[in-house]
Amino acid sequence: MTSQRSTSEWTVIARQQAAVAEIGRLGLRGGEFDELLTETLDALSAGMGADAVMLFELTPDGASFSVRGVVVDGRTIVGPDVGGVRIPAGLDSMPGFTVLAGEIVDAPDLLGDDRFSARAPDYHMRSRSAVAAPVGWDDRPWGVLAVYTDDRRRWSTDDLHFVQSMANTLGLAIYRSEAARASADSAARLRSALDAERAARADAELGRKRLHILSELSSSLMSTLDADAAVRAFPYFCVPQIADVCLLDLVDDAGCLNEAAAAAIDEETLETARELRTRRRDLGERGGLWNEAHVARTGERVLLAEIDTRALEAAAEDEAHLDALQRLDPLSSIVVPMVARGRVIGVLSLVSTAASGRTYDEDDLSLVQEMAERAALAHDNGRLFASRHRVARSLQSALLPPALPVVPGLDLAVRHRVAGDDTEIGGDFYDMIEMGDRVWGLVVGDVCGKGPDAAALTGLVRHSVRAAVVRERLPSRVLAQTNDAVIDQIGDTSFCTATFVRVEMGDADGPVRLVATSAGHPAPLLLRAGGHVEVVRSGGVVLGVVESPKFADVEVLLAPGDTVVVYTDGLTEARRSDEQFGEERLTEVLRDLVGRSADDVASVVMEQVEAFADGAGDDRAVLVLRVRPASGN
Template identity: 45%
Template sequence: MTPHRSTGEWSLAVRQQASVARVGQLGLQGGDLEELLGAALSAVADTLGVRNVALLELLAGWRELQGRAAIYDGTPITLDLVQKVRVPAGRESMPGYTVMQAGAVMSEDLLADQRFRARAAEYGLAAQAAITAPVGWGERPWGVLCVYSDVVRAWTDDDVHFVQSMANTVGLAIARQRVEHELRDSSARLDLSLGAGGLGAWTWDMSSDFVELSASAQAIYGVIADEFDGSGEQVLDLVHPDDRAVLRGEVYEALQTSGEQHNVYRIVRPNDGELRWVESWGRLLTDEGHPYRLVGVISDITERRLADETKEALLAREQRARVEAEHARERLTLLAEAGARFSGSLDPEVILAALPEVCVPVLADVCLVDVFDDHGELEEAAASSRDEQSLADVRELRRRRAALGGVGGLWSDRNVARWGERVFEPELTDKHFQAAASDEEHLALFRRMGTRSAIVVPLVARGRIMGVLTVILNRAGRHYEPDDLEMVEQLAARAALALDNGRLFESRNRVAQSLQAALLPPALPEIDGLGLAARYRVAEADIEIGGDFYDVMEVGERAWGVVVGDVCGRGPDAAALTGLVRHSVRTAVVRERVPSRVLAQTNDAVLDQIDDARFCTAAYLRVEVGNPGESVRVVASSAGHPRPAVLRGDGQAELVDCAGLLLGVVASPALIDVELLLRPGDSVILYTDGVTEARQGKELFGEVRLLDALGTLADSDAEGIAAGIDAAVRTFQDDANDDVAILVVQVLPESPAA
């Protein structure tokens, strides 16, 4: 005990430390965060004898702090109320100043403190003194812990240290919760990764007590498909007698609780009597709350268990273990490389070409990929080899087999593709060549090729066989092991899934492009006295059908209707609304001359036929063309659409204010008509919000940049203006996140020939 503290001060310091310790213990227990925050604030209030304590969270951008928890006048405040409190950052508040200082701030008299603006009274706090301490972890600030005294108070160093310690404890608790959330997310991702692996799969139908095992699961259990009747009792009989009761209890507990099952137990294989360790994961499926099936995967973990039990014996075989570890690392590296290659493209040809490139030379000396063509026949799609001669020999052997009617080979690719049966030839000898050869020349070809080991597996995706993967070793000292077979199957499965995804993408993209093209005019009409040009661009990296559209139609003698619109959303729903609006506009112009009435009738059609919250914006022009070289009368009306722009021949650019309410929201929307007179050389430009709302970071392209860009295009024809606007938007934006439609109508000067 130092001579500078009284017994009471020591007692208070001990209480403060005890409070911090209690709150820290709550944080370590990993309980509810809201309860911990409430306990921390109550501990601060009780220990320091104050009635007002608050915890503020620093919002994104660091401009404001928001209430997270509080005790007001001795009473805890509910979260929904405290979150309504917003406090400015910086010197505009004591908490904001605390964030700036990155350390505890103490004020004995708030009203006299000149370092910051005291705002406690604005929030109903009769505060005269305060301590604030930053809450966070590492270098990242999270918020501020605030303690208020109703009277002017001389805070001690222990008080400040206590508040900062409590703030640190709260920060660690918040950090712990975030780490726990990240761990749960990682666990979920791990579950998905296991589901994509080559494990054995099983299903237990609870009502019929029928167990279905995949081929790989049957191999793990050591059962023969023809001798396995699928009963639950037969599966239980495979379990070691000492483990059956435990397994029954664990399965029963899983069914009664979470429905998630994880078991490790021993089995005795009936085919060879071998004792094996397996690990099983299962999940309960329910139908309207009623459990009906347990599905899961199983893995043979015998080697892992034996490794744990015979660790000392394995030390004597250190060199072998290192070789195996290196082999495993190479396999993982190969799978990682393959996954990156396959996922890096949606082009089927690129995916097919990548597969043999991944296999050779790490996994194979020769690799071939065959897929079904449009006629259901296998054809070579990609191949790779250590040397050109080996690949030429394989192709010649295939040609001879085909000429012999499908005989004269070491295996049948067609049978693999037809029945999905894999071929595993770990060691091929000259006896195999002699049995397969049809004559001496054929045998010589087999011997020159020198196939020593081979694996042939089907390319299967979503239950459909798409082709065959063949890997061959023809160099001395190498042959395939069973784990190589598993590796090849995993590669084939990943490649097949990527290939199927690529083909689905191509198909979907073709459909989307066809439908998109059907929603736009095939070509702009040729109109005497007018120049027309358009640009249409769908957002990058998106094959959904765009929501923008444009159209030009004849509405009378030397009169034309021009419309550009943007429907909400994307995809088929947007396409349906786009078709409806285009059709409605074309129908309305037959009966109406005034643009606002055309849009009003279109609005009626949308409201009548669309029963959800979809809407549309559109700008419509009626363009009346006179004799060549004369001015053109334009009447414009807009329904919630970006304002049309006018580019005069002298370079002046302006926006036409003809705004009205968007379509599909209310009946009888407020719409106006604005008349324009365009002289030869003048242009009017319609566009969608993909132009003005193009982004560069947080900044928009906007109307000002649009007018500036137009000012540089005064000497351009309609095509040049459309291209110039599109180029300006592309140059500005980081990436395209919205569709772009641009339509330019230009009044042409009288031709000299006229």
């Protein structure tokens, strides 16, 4: 079962992916290596929350490492042999062990790790945890990229993937740099140097193409949290750049593979590829050149570097099958699992045909696997985001009334906005309750925090208010009983501000009587029909802090055309740099809205606050009550 991720974790993942894309872009640009190295070390330090980052370079004899670059104590230093330190190779050090392993190595606790003898503390470093990835190309080790923290840390799969991706990108850049240096050898070696340069240019161009594809793909995947959109766009990064056919299948809840996206160089080729995939499904794992279901079940990668006529004939079950294979005319194929957080969520199939003449090798297989992993992670992130969005919206809806009631003689409107992304559950709430014949109560509140705890407190306060109005007339008594419920059932770290207003409609020609009380909440504002704004102020401590608090009831009479605005502090505390929107600015906005409907007042107030604020800020809610004039406007 996939664990739920917090918004902060999604933010870290997005920043890490952006960092890989940016380093890939710098590698493509082919600038100074030290500039790329500085950017790489800084990006790793920020993206991993590291206390130190080091790039170790193997000495020519392979017996030790020198330090090529380091981030420590907030400073970045790059250059040949930084500090003149020598680290032993082999099992005498973590970098040496990483080169021998040929893969990423993580050490949650360096002091307790007996895989290598020399550890960071032996070199006067405070580090307790580390992760190291080999840097190189082909089968040639160049060095090791390592990240350290001063405390013990269990590294996540995302952390390891981030470090390895940065090491791979850096390895390609080093390769290009060394190839360029090789072309500048002495005149006596000019012919061999020129040959090496031609080969290096070809390899560098291939590497540039791969970096470009990965960079563009990462940018596209990071631009959306829509799981379906992430996979729909994927085939167009493959066709025709690296494939003539791309089929992307996802595993459904029943464990079956279904097409999620597909592309080919033309419609006829795509239809033939789909026909052959249907045949493979019908044959099961016993037939066809390859089988997506087998890849999904085992997680194995498939590279068919060369597909000849004999391979087609051996794979065909009958003449119709062979005819379809010959129409597709495949030359090479790659099929890889799409793995996210240790779970196969789909299968990616690429086919090269005689139309392009390309064939695939192990480097292509690695590139396609990297692309598949990025797409899988983006899809899984989108799926998790959508799930959290549905839960948050469902819970948020349950905490608010579906609509304001229709009250003869009153014009009502509300606006409510949750700060943050769509997975947040806001802390602001409102409700309106019938208390008797032509008597209504309305409450606007703001609980401490966000998320499940805030939702629990919101639900408790809202239902406690509804229970209290059955027994109590005075707003002060309603909030007093609500306070008792909060103290009895919620811990002492949670609290809530609220304003409760009792509205008595009275006779048809008489004034509307309003009685209000507040528990640490912004005072309601009363916009008189003549344009004057009054503050309906009543002091009171926040709910859930002290037992038996005293709340004061304030009574005002409303005439036709008068408007009452009850709001949360997200409006007045909205910020632009060091300046708040404030009660005074809100009062000025209301003066310009005299005679307007409740819906107009609520809309304009919220729009003015949003236009003023320079960031997401806090949750915001405003409830507007207007006594209809005799004409009914």
